[in-house]
Structure formats: C-alpha cells, structure tokens
Amino acid sequence: MTTAHTPATSTPTTDLMEIESQLSAEEVSGRDRVADFVDRRIRPHIARWYEDAVLPTELFSEMAQLGLFGMHLTGYGCGGRSATEYGLAMQELEAGDSGIRTVVSVQGSLAMSAIHKHGSEPQKQRWLPPMAAGEIIGCFGLTEPTAGSDPGGMATVAWREGDEWVLRGQKRWIGLASIADVAIIWAKVPFADSEAAVEGEHRARADSAGDVVRGFIVSTDTPGFGAAPIEGKLSMRASLQCDIDLDNVRVPADSILPQSPGLRGPFDCLSEARYGIAWGAMGAARDSIEAALAYATERRQFDRPLTGYQLTQKKLTDMTLELTKGQLLSLQMGRMKDAGTLQSHMISVGKLNNCRTAIDICREARTILGGNGITGQHAPLRHANNLESVRTYEGTDEVHTLIIGKRLTGESAFR
Structure with a gap:
C-alpha cells in the first residue's frame, strides 16, 4: 500500500507481503489521488494546524472534488465507489492526520449515511447532492455528556406538537457541529408519536420506558440550536468537536428520518x-x-x-x-x-x-x-x-x- 513518499510505480518499503499486488489498477489510482492530495495540501501545514488547533475548512471543497464526501454511497451525486476504495482513501487521509480523515467520516459515514440509509426519498434528494458537493456540511448528534458507550441512556427527547417536532437536550463530542449546516440528531420519542411517523413496514421498537430512539434532520440555524467547540484538547487538535444544546428546537413534521428502526439506526x-x-x-x-x-x-x-x-x-x-x-x-x-x-x-x-x-x-x-x-x-x-x-x-x-x-x-x- 503505497506511501505518499514513494513513487506509485515502486514497492513501498513497508509492504513486506506485496499487498500492492492485491489491488486493482482502479483501486491504486484512486488511492494515489488521495495520497497526492495529502502530500500537497496536508503534510506541509499539518504541524502548524495541529499546534494552533485549527481545522483547515478551506480543504473541504477540494475533498468534495476528490469525491470523498459520501464516497461509498450510491446515487444522489455520491461517488458510488467500492468499500475497498473508500478504505484505501481513509488510510491515505489519516497518514496525513486523523482529524482530516474524521471530516470525511462525519460528513459521509455518519451524517450522509444516516439520510441515505434511513431517510425518505425527498430527504435524500434535498440533502445528499449538496452534501456530496461539499456545499452543505453535516454533523451527527448521538453522544451525550452522560451517554457515551450506552446511547440507549440518552436524555435528549423529542415530542410531537401539531405539525412540528420539538427537541430538547444536549450532545457532546459532536464533530463539525459548530460549522455544520445540518445536524442529524438522535432523540427519544414517545412510542405513539414514533409509530405515527413510521413509513411502511419499518417499525421501531419501544424500550422499557415506552420511548424509542429516532433520528431528525435539523438545520443548525433553527432557533434554539446552539453548538460550541470543545477547547483545551490534547488530541485531534486539527479537528473540531463540539457541545450541542437543543433548547426546544422546533422542526417540521417531515424532519424525522422515517425509516430509522430504533437504536439500530x-x-x-x-x-x-x-x-x-x-x-x-x-x-x-x-x-x-x-x-x-x-x-x-x-x-x-x-x-x-x-x-x-x-x-x-x-x-x-x-x-x-x-x-x-x-x-x-x-x-x-x-x-x-x-x-x-x-x-x-x-x-x-x-x-x-x-x-x-x-x-x-x-x-x-x-x-x-x-x-x-x-x-x-x-x-x-x-x-x-x-x-x-x-x-x-x-x-x-x-x-x-x-x-x-x-x-x-x-x-x-x-x-
């Protein structure tokens, strides 16, 4: 698996088992495009970004042009590349810095994936093309101050009021939240409200409290939505993780992800x-x-x-x-x-x-x-x-x- 320091035509020093030979020409070509991007745009600056705790948002448009946002998703302007191609790209990005690779993970594997897997057709058409193009940045609000490894213990709640959903709670360690245009927020919903919003056979299961976890698409400019970067980090400094506060955030009824099956979502x-x-x-x-x-x-x-x-x-x-x-x-x-x-x-x-x-x-x-x-x-x-x-x-x-x-x-x- 070539390194950005080694010409693609030669066997890299660390490739003791000739793993390179197991890759197709298309896989090698895609990987090398990302490695070249890392060489040109990340390596010369990453030490300064890390020391100054700066996420280089100016790279986002170039990352989108490389097809990295939603790279392994199909349709809706996404790359439709294979899982192996996606993995190789992530290896090259993290050879530059974990924080830069995290941008692609949050945008594509979390926020876009949630809409792609669990959204309605209108939601996919509305959000995925501009997210793939880097015109809209997303975040994924699951973890909370007291609910990390046990997301079923989340305290964030949502309930139906007429033609709106109301969300209240806090999220923590949410990548990109303070610069995101849209957030996927996971909240506990009363089972009756949840069932009324479910499409077709995609039925959510209630937990012991009679609530079910559902996902919502929330524009971050909605009144009551607040996000602030977490400071003083000793790790992932060229990245952005945030606290989110949801103070009775009201979103339209069709903001719920209709096919999200409880925590499996x-x-x-x-x-x-x-x-x-x-x-x-x-x-x-x-x-x-x-x-x-x-x-x-x-x-x-x-x-x-x-x-x-x-x-x-x-x-x-x-x-x-x-x-x-x-x-x-x-x-x-x-x-x-x-x-x-x-x-x-x-x-x-x-x-x-x-x-x-x-x-x-x-x-x-x-x-x-x-x-x-x-x-x-x-x-x-x-x-x-x-x-x-x-x-x-x-x-x-x-x-x-x-x-x-x-x-x-x-x-x-x-x-």
Whole structure:
C-alpha cells in the first residue's frame, strides 16, 4: 500500500507481503489521488494546524472534488465507489492526520449515511447532492455528556406538537457541529408519536420506558440550536468537536428520518464509520514507521546510522509486521464488505485491533526519533495523540471487546 513518499510505480518499503499486488489498477489510482492530495495540501501545514488547533475548512471543497464526501454511497451525486476504495482513501487521509480523515467520516459515514440509509426519498434528494458537493456540511448528534458507550441512556427527547417536532437536550463530542449546516440528531420519542411517523413496514421498537430512539434532520440555524467547540484538547487538535444544546428546537413534521428502526439506526451509521477507522488507523501507523525509518537512515550515532543497530532494526521489524497484519485485516474487511458478507462483529475486530496496534506503533516509532520526536516537526507523537481519540470514539476498546466476546460465547456481558 503505497506511501505518499514513494513513487506509485515502486514497492513501498513497508509492504513486506506485496499487498500492492492485491489491488486493482482502479483501486491504486484512486488511492494515489488521495495520497497526492495529502502530500500537497496536508503534510506541509499539518504541524502548524495541529499546534494552533485549527481545522483547515478551506480543504473541504477540494475533498468534495476528490469525491470523498459520501464516497461509498450510491446515487444522489455520491461517488458510488467500492468499500475497498473508500478504505484505501481513509488510510491515505489519516497518514496525513486523523482529524482530516474524521471530516470525511462525519460528513459521509455518519451524517450522509444516516439520510441515505434511513431517510425518505425527498430527504435524500434535498440533502445528499449538496452534501456530496461539499456545499452543505453535516454533523451527527448521538453522544451525550452522560451517554457515551450506552446511547440507549440518552436524555435528549423529542415530542410531537401539531405539525412540528420539538427537541430538547444536549450532545457532546459532536464533530463539525459548530460549522455544520445540518445536524442529524438522535432523540427519544414517545412510542405513539414514533409509530405515527413510521413509513411502511419499518417499525421501531419501544424500550422499557415506552420511548424509542429516532433520528431528525435539523438545520443548525433553527432557533434554539446552539453548538460550541470543545477547547483545551490534547488530541485531534486539527479537528473540531463540539457541545450541542437543543433548547426546544422546533422542526417540521417531515424532519424525522422515517425509516430509522430504533437504536439500530445510529448503529448502522456507526458501523460505516468504524469500518473507515480500521483502515485509517493503519495510515497513521504506516506514516509513523516511514518517518522513523527516514530519520534513522539519516541520523548518526557513534559514527554509524541508527539503522545499522540491531535494536533499531528490531523496532522497525516489529512495527512493520504489526502494520502488515493490520493492513491485511483491513483488506479482508473491504473485500467482504464489497461482497456483502461483512458482519458487525468483524468490524469490531478491525476497529479494536487496528486502533490498538496503531497507537503502539506510533509510540514505538517516536522512540527511534529520540527527543526530537516530541516536536511537531515529526509526525509519530502527533499520530499517537490523535489515536487516543480514535481509539475511544465510535466504540471504546471495552465496547468492541464485549461485542467480540458475545460473538465467541453467545453471552452478552454489557450489563
């Protein structure tokens, strides 16, 4: 899987198993277009963006032109690319920075995916084309201050009043919310109100309290909607996560996603995001190895390059072995997703393994850089810091461990 530092016609240094040979010419071409974008537009500036805690929104139009928004969705101006092509693109973007890759995940895998999977035809026609073009930016409001890993415990509510829905509550850690034009907000709705809004056979299931989780399309300029960036982050600094406050926000009756089946609605979207994360984490890991290898080749100690020492070679070997396994896992996931055989527990395998592996690789790569590795001039520690967030969002290690544990044992250990 080529790196932005290596011509596409040659085998990259880290590709020990010739994974490159398993990719089609179309997959390679699409990946290399994204790698070129990262080389030109992200690498020269990312250290400054990260230090200044700036999300480079000026990149959004170019990302849309590359077809990255809704890349793996079909119709409505979306790219219609394969899951494998999408995964390769996420790997290249995260080789630049996790925060930049998150923009594509929030826009395409979460906000656009929610409308594409669960929206009505008029909703799809209204929102998806301008979102694919980058003319409208979306966000996805699920997580709350006291409901992270347990979204069923959300406190945000919505109820019907005449021809309107009224939403009240708070959301936290919502990507892009303060600059978004539209928000997908998940709220608990009285079962009777929910049933009246459901299309066809798409019936939502009530929880023990008699409420059901439903999704709403909310324009962010609606009175009562407020979003503020979370400050003081030590991770994902070239990104934007926000608090949302919903103070009796009134939206039209047709703002509800008519085909969202309870909690399965947001979970379907989370699966899309988790899949992209599994690929993306390998981009951060690969970039860290390549940075360490380049540094060790040039850096001399005791009259020889660092690459000439056994301990350095062991570190590089161990890291690249783990990278290779993670990339092969991602590729297998992509092929299965394209074939329609990928199951939800498999996505948990990829997300858990690759995030855990990537953060270990980035930390180890930093050690090869010595003290210089803690500066913004070098990528590995920035990647490691970002991965602290990536490892946590869209399901913590603990959540994915229990998903896999349930698959292995048949027993749910969440409660």
